[in-house]
Every structure is written in C-alpha cells, then in structure tokens.
Amino acid sequence: MFNENIPYKIYLSEDEMPKQWYNVRADMKKKPAPLLNPATGRPVTADELGAVFCGELVKQELDETTPYIDIPGEILDFYKMYRPSPLVRAYCLEKALDTPAKIYYKFEGNNTSGSHKLNSAIAQAYYAKKQGLKGVTTETGAGQWGTALSMACSYFDLDCRVYMVKVSYEQKPFRREVMRTYGASVTPSPSMTTEVGKKILAEFPDTNGSLGCAISEAVEAATSSEGYRYVLGSVLSQVLLHQTVIGLETKIAMDKYGIKPDTIIGCAGGGSNLGGLIAPFMGEKLRGEADYRIIAVEPASCPSLTRGVYAYDFCDTGKVCPLQKMYTLGSGFMPSANHAGGLRYHGMSSILSELYDQGLMEAVSVEQTAVFEAAQKFARVEGILPAPESSHAIKAAVDEALKCRETGEEKTILFGLTGTGYFDMYAYAAYNDGKMSDYIPTDEELQKSIADLPKIG
C-alpha cells in the first residue's frame, strides 16, 4: 500500500532540525495592528508589558522586523527530547476515502503534554529562568497548556502556579494530576488566593469559574509576587513565533522529498498551531515565491473568523490584558456548554487576523458531531486517537479530499494534527453513546456579545 519512495512517516535527523524560529511579521507589508494600553488607548510599551511578561518575550512580542530568531541551545536540547515530530503520509486515510488526493499530517501529539503547546511552554520557561525569575503563573481550561507549562518548568526547576477553571479542576482530575506529578501547584479558580478571586467568590459563591476569571487571577498572582511573571499559551505573537518550529520542520521534510502542498489546513482557537504550521509557507506566499491555499478551521459554536468582526478587543474576559486588534466575537462571548473540545477562544491571533483580513487565508467552520465522526474514522484507519481540537482540521481535510474524489484532482493536502485525545474521553463517550449535539450561536447572540467591544480604533 505504501509508496516506497516516501516513508510512511518522515522524521528529520537531529541535524536537519530548524535552529531558528521564523517571524512571519517581517515579511508582512502591512503589519498586525499594535497592542494598545487599555488605560491610555496608546500602543503598549516594552516597559508596560515587562511588568507582566518576561523581558525577552516582550522583545519577541514587539519585534516585527527580524525574520529569523535563533533558538537558544537549551531549548534545542529540550526539543530533541520530543522532536522532530513526524510528518505522516495518511496512506490509510486516503485508501479509506478512495481519494486521489495525497494527504499529509504533521503530528504534534507524541509528548506527555499531548499537544504542540510544549513548543512554546519550554521557550517561555527558558526565558523566565534566564531572567532569574522564581516562577511563572498561568491559567488553564481543560489543562493542555497547563500540562505543557508544568513539564517545561519542571525541566528548568521553576515554580509553576496554574489557575485551573474550577469546573475542569473538579470534573477532569487527570490532567490536574499530570500537572501535580510535574510539580506544579494547581489552584481551582476562582480562589481565595487573589483579590479578584475573593471578590468573585463573594459575589458568586457557587460559580464554576471561567477562563477569563482564571486569567485575571494568574495575572494578579504574577504581578503581586516578587520574581514571577505571567505566561500565555496562545494568541500572542511570541507564541506563534515559537510554534513556527512545526511549520519549519514540515517544510524541510517536504522539500527533502520534493513534496509541495496545494492546501494547508489547521484548526484555529487562539491561532498558535495554525500560525506555526503555515508560517514558512505564508512567508513564501508573502514574498511571491509560491502560492498555497491556507484554511483555518474553527468550531461553528465559536466562529471568530467566519462570523466575528475585525476590531480592537480585550484578550481576556477580566479585561486586564492589553487590547488587541483581531477577529473577535466580543470578550464576553461564551461558547455553548455542550461544546466538548477546546478552540473556545472569543478572539484570534493578531497575525492571523491580519493575514485573513488581507485575503491570504480562508476560514471555514465545522460542527461538533461531524468533527467527532471524522475523528473516529481517522482513529480507526490511521491508528492515532486525535484531540477534539485537532479533529476540526481532520474534518476539513477529509472534506477537501472528498472533493478531489469528485473532481479527480490529485491535490496534496497538508494538515496539522495538534494532539491526542486521551484526556477527552468524556467527549468521545458522548459521541459513542449518540449523545453529542451541535450548537450554532444565533445572529442575535453574536450581535449582543460583539456590541460590547471597547470603543477604540
């Protein structure tokens, strides 16, 4: 069944691995709009950001011109512990779909955090350590980012304080235990450990918590503790920069075997994996060297690109972070509780938002039940149990491959398989039991949450 010329899985050797991250903003003629200080309405300065984030990461966040940034040796060493990730030719999926399309996926799930999140977690932990910090704080929902950060902090012997949305803390204890195994302290949010937490608990003693509240607590914990900074797992440009290791490895592997993708697909929540995967290909597109069709896939229940507006908005529900211009549903938007996977963020990376606005990439939204149907099909033929988030990209890739079956086109489709679903079996159980449902917000709901945008820009 397999083509002898192209391995089932392409692994780079360690000396073929990228030594630099790629900053796609350097090749963008029109740059993403700057972050604004919500108090002044003016672009945030490095000093202002430095109170919350590590110095070197602030530098990366604000750097729009340096195309390549060296990956420090200590990070390269850590990358060797779980990278290169395989680029897999989906021979079995192609056969099952009876499609002339050639499908490839870059699989980021073969590490204990279970996803690509580790690529940026280790970088952020490294710079925190280098700055002489004692530790970092962050928030986590289901726990993928918190797990990655706890692993990275354990490696660099940094304290890691994770504020985990209370309902997840109680209902999904396993990721919490992975974080604890890596030495992180995990606090259900809201908590009595911060002023904002106390205030919320006084007002809503029975609250289940929210990501917005957990962010506010994590930021407060960082700024009120000597030697701590706050770190974030997606949305920010620094995170997309670190995640370009995904796309760079993919490009090197494809070039090695003379493979050129026609279509590149990735799921998009805050945008970090998609931004990382497409970066070097988008770079060629921006420089006019090549053309690719690039598709962001989002859940129909949280459709920031396909149904949001491009405007300045708060990055967090607690409104403590800088304002960012992005495709957004409004910081008060809450996806339906029946939505099982991640990708629940109300906004989108400013880089991806700008590229989308310039027409350099497309976006589609897919419904949950169809996503799990694709996930199950993929698991059965390719052997990997995908995360619900990643399965959004699978669904779109399958749709594209089926179109090729209709037209007979032998397109090459590349998609990002960001992680595994081992900690999402509640959602798979709902699907297996026929109890999964779909939800699409109404226009009225979106108009209401979008109406709450800050009056800026």
Added chain:
Amino acid sequence: MFNENIPYKIYLSEDEMPKQWYNVRADMKKKPAPLLNPATGRPVTADELGAVFCGELVKQELDETTPYIDIPGEILDFYKMYRPSPLVRAYCLEKALDTPAKIYYKFEGNNTSGSHKLNSAIAQAYYAKKQGLKGVTTETGAGQWGTALSMACSYFDLDCRVYMVKVSYEQKPFRREVMRTYGASVTPSPSMTTEVGKKILAEFPDTNGSLGCAISEAVEAATSSEGYRYVLGSVLSQVLLHQTVIGLETKIAMDKYGIKPDTIIGCAGGGSNLGGLIAPFMGEKLRGEADYRIIAVEPASCPSLTRGVYAYDFCDTGKVCPLQKMYTLGSGFMPSANHAGGLRYHGMSSILSELYDQGLMEAVSVEQTAVFEAAQKFARVEGILPAPESSHAIKAAVDEALKCRETGEEKTILFGLTGTGYFDMYAYAAYNDGKMSDYIPTDEELQKSIADLPKIG
C-alpha cells in the same frame, strides 16, 4: 549536554527495520516444557489448540526450532504506522542521578494503545483475518491489551469482543471508551452473555469480576461462536515472538552506533515485553557470542520469579487453558487490591521461566511507592509520563545507575519503557496525595496459594 555522536533519540529508517521475528527457543538447548492438556496430562496437540486459537498462531506457539520467522508484509505496513520506536539516551536522567552510567531506554508508548501490546495484537488480528475469521474475543483488566486489540481489529475490519473486568469497566471508563471508539464491543465481566458468567452471577450477584473469570468468558465466547477464536496479550510464546520486534530494533540501533549494553532491564508481568526486549541479546548469550546481565523486575506484591515455584500450573484462574510449566504463585493468587499498576499475573512466560531457571537471567522485586517515586523523577527529567508497569524497570535502572555512581563504573544500562501512564492517573493521584502504600504477601499467603497447584509433572 548531549553527545553529538549519539542522537538523543535513535530512530531506524524504515528500511532498517527488522523483517523477521526471532524465536529464541531455537537457540535454547533445553527448551521450555511443553503445554499440557489438563484433561489428559499429555502435551497439547495443534488440533486441540486450534479449537481456541488461530491456526498460524498455534504453529508459532509450538515451533521450537525455526530461529527466524518472516513478518508478513501487511504487519510490516502496520508497524510502519507507529514503529520504529525510539531508542532514547537518557541524558537528563543520567545528569539528575549524577552517574557515570550510560542509560538507554526503548520507548514503546508512542501509539494510541499506549504500550508495546500493539506489536502482538496486530499480528494476532492479521492471522485471524487471514484464516477468514469473523472476529476474536479476549479479556482485559485495566484495558491496555483490549485497546491494542481493538485498534488491530479495526484495521483489519474484524469484530472484537472484549470482556473487561467489571470493576475496571465501571471505575476506569476511559480505556473502555477508547476501545468503543475503535469499534470493539466491551462487556463487563461476569456477564449474562456466557454460561460461565451466568453461573458466577447466580452464585455471587455482587461480584466485581476478576481476570480469571473474564478469560473464561472470552474463551467460551470464542469456542461457542462460529468464526471466532480467542487471543491473549502475554505469557504465550507466540506473543513473546511478536514482541521480539522491540529487541531486534534495539539491537540494530545499538549496533549502528557501536553501543553494547552491560545490563538489560525490563518489567515482567506475563513476560511479553521483557521477552521481546531481551530476545536477540539472549540469543547471543545462548550461542556464546556475547554476555549480558539481564534483570527481570516484578512488583513485590506479585513476586512470581523471586518467590514462586517452578512447576506446572493453570494459566488462568478459570482453569480452562492448557497447563504451563512456569514460575508461579498459584492460579488462585490475587495481588493486593492496593496495587495500582499491572504486572498482576500469577505466573510467567514459560520461555522466561526456563531461562531464569537455567540462571541466564536474574530477577528483583520492587515496592510500589519506590516505583512511583522513580516514575515521578523520570517524568520530570525525561519528559515522558511512564506507565506504572514500565516504572518498575525505571526503578531498577535507577538503582543500577546509582550503584555505578558509588563504584565509578561507566556501565551501559538498557531498559524497556513499555508505555505511558495517561490512563493511570488515579494511581499517580494516590502517590501525589501521599496515600499510596506497599504490600508484600506473607510466606503463609504464598504457601497457601502455591499449595493449590495441579498435581502434575
């Protein structure tokens, strides 16, 4: 930190992967004792075994003379989907232990079943399909083997019926859901679907089930259904044969870089991963070409090699399978309920039992709390969250490396890291909460269970 000459992870290319399994019995002067028919007390025939097992697998089970057996192309194709597994140099663990020892581990956890079990599951499913069967039946405790088999059956479009020990079915629903996602039917055992299940439920309506009962149900389901056979995930010589892909890949990778292990360590429950890892090294030892120190590691709570007797015994608690000569604690032995990991089997592979009896390998037993301590240390420095079973090997490897620190010897230690602990977070939680305890059976308990051996041989 890393030695530039030896990659952090050694991956074979697809054309370097082994094309044959190695049958270590061919190089054993004194062979393992034959399986006996419990009714006649005479060696079982191929026909007798063929009523329960697939024909080609019976042939492999009884073949003591063919040293190399071709791996069919379809199985090689499937192996390419998750193999070669990496041979990892544990640079970070060495540094953390401050040891002059060089530590390598062969990591079998990078597949959705989470362990080495898939190596044999795919082979057994292939031969079942080739024989024109409709499906296979099996039992599973915590679910690692059942998961592997459900993946393999899904790939070959075979029906897969898993009898899962009732208490695991109810308390550990996630592995159950993985199996269902792969299309297996999972029945809590004892059940009303078999005569033996009905009988047990009539007598003990509130029973939690046991592995012995689940085996009996699975065997009955196979022999009473047209087009079905029973399959097993460890203990049998055919399973050890398939698992030699682990050791063969390891040997090829080590030879490629001129690495020769002094000590080879693996955990041992039924013996399949240890048997697979050591096979080619043991072959050299048997042929007098090289010498290696080989150590089986078992839990102190289930010490078949270190405290059992070498005698004929039933392979299953239900006493429906052939008798096997092996190191055993008696088929009625039940490890303490506080034991969190696997490796709970009362007996041991007949091949490993014979090699141990001939003094060609050693055995040690380790206690549970120390195992989790080693697991946590390993996770924090090497980044992989190990399965409790695998962590027995980690504990022994750490002990050996610490001895090297004392003596200054630069020994090369190889151990098998059989899988990941993502579905064992209950156990990790107990450890994190300081609620894990150790249990060592008393001499009286062992004497009692061993007294129940069949009177044969």
